[in-house]
Amino acid sequence: MIITVYIGAVGRSGTTLLERTLATSPRVTAVGEVVHLWNRGVRDDEPCGCGDTFLNCAFWTKVGVEAFGGWDRVDLIQLDLDRAIVDRNRYIPYLLLPQLAPPRFRASQGRLVDVLGNLYRGIAAAGSETGGDFIIDSSKHPSYLFLMRRVPGVDLRLLHVVRDPRGVAHSWSKRVMRPENGAPMEQLGSVRASLRWLGHNLLFELATRIGVRSERLPYEAFTADPTVLARSLDRLVPGGSPTKLAIVSRSITLGVDHTVSGNPLRFAAGSVELRADESWRTSLSKRSRLTIGVVTTPFRQLWARP
Numbered sequence: 001m002i003i004t005v006y007i008g009a010v011g012r013s014g015t016t017l018l019e020r021t022l023a024t025s026p027r028v029t030a031v032g033e034v035v036h037l038w039n040r041g042v043r044d045d046e047p048c049g050c051g052d053t054f055l056n057c058a059f060w061t062k063v064g065v066e067a068f069g070g071w072d073r074v075d076l077i078q079l080d081l082d083r084a085i086v087d088r089n090r091y092i093p094y095l096l097l098p099q100l101a102p103p104r105f106r107a108s109q110g111r112l113v114d115v116l117g118n119l120y121r122g123i124a125a126a127g128s129e130t131g132g133d134f135i136i137d138s139s140k141h142p143s144y145l146f147l148m149r150r151v152p153g154v155d156l157r158l159l160h161v162v163r164d165p166r167g168v169a170h171s172w173s174k175r176v177m178r179p180e181n182g183a184p185m186e187q188l189g190s191v192r193a194s195l196r197w198l199g200h201n202l203l204f205e206l207a208t209r210i211g212v213r214s215e216r217l218p219y220e221a222f223t224a225d226p227t228v229l230a231r232s233l234d235r236l237v238p239g240g241s242p243t244k245l246a247i248v249s250r251s252i253t254l255g256v257d258h259t260v261s262g263n264p265l266r267f268a269a270g271s272v273e274l275r276a277d278e279s280w281r282t283s284l285s286k287r288s289r290l291t292i293g294v295v296t297t298p299f300r301q302l303w304a305r306p
């Protein structure tokens with residue numbers, strides 16, 4: 001079985017740095033947000049975290065050959081259709097209870113899990129060449145997690161990262177450009193950001209309740225003491241010697257990772273100082289704080305504890 005640790009979180013929860021910190025362990029093959037691999041990698045040939053474009057990257061070329069005999073053998077049009085039919089949060093009930101799903105959904109899901117089974121087999125094979133014995137996928141989306149539960153050969157674990165919703169909402173309010181193509185990233189107001197924070201985190205909680213092996217990690221616990229990550233990982237994937245991460249005090253020595261998507265930090269290499277981004281404390285309006293408080297209480301307090 002291919003152990004895959006899925007980082008589940010609402011967007012803007014700091015998961016790119018967290019994933020890259022985990023990737024400093026030689027046991028880990030960290031591949032970024034695989035949910036975006038088909039469009040941003042295979043179709044648009046955006047840069048991999050290593051700096052090469054996706055189709056020129058040696059790691060992803062190996063994955064493509066191992067999984068499909070080459071990326072050009074993948075039917076991207078069919079895949080796009082199938083993903084639109086299956087991989088949406090509103091269809092999670094069908095992913096939970098496939099017997100209720102219409103035949104068209106079941107056919108699309110069948111094709112998708114076959115493709116993903118091959119993909120993760122390819123990633124595991126390419127990663128094992130450098131000593132990786134499990135995969136970290138920071139796709140974050142709830143529906144993709146529930147889809148991954150259905151992928152044959154994948155032993156799924158969930159690292160559920162919860163950041164303070166005030167920090168998340170503040171980040172969603174900022175205008176940020178994607179370095180890959182210069183396009184602005186999505187922005188959300190505090191009502192929508194709070195609702196998304198609540199909805200996504202409840203779905204990860206649901207995954208835990210139905211038996212996905214999980215660890216919840218408050219993002220603020222990681223920024224206070226990054227070594228908590230190694231302990232979370234050892235509880236999620238027990239059996240090896242204790243995980244060692246390249247952390248000295250608050251400095252993390254990042255290597256080169258073949259991440260397909262994520263925030264601009266995925267291109268950083270070398271020493272990075274860990275700083276808690278607490279700018280919301282001074283720049284979030286009273287009105288936004290009140291809105292966020294109304295929507296997210298009492299879960300904010302509940303999930304702030306590991």
Ligand SMILES: [Zn+2]
Nearest residue numbers: 048050057258
């Ligand atoms: Zn690469």
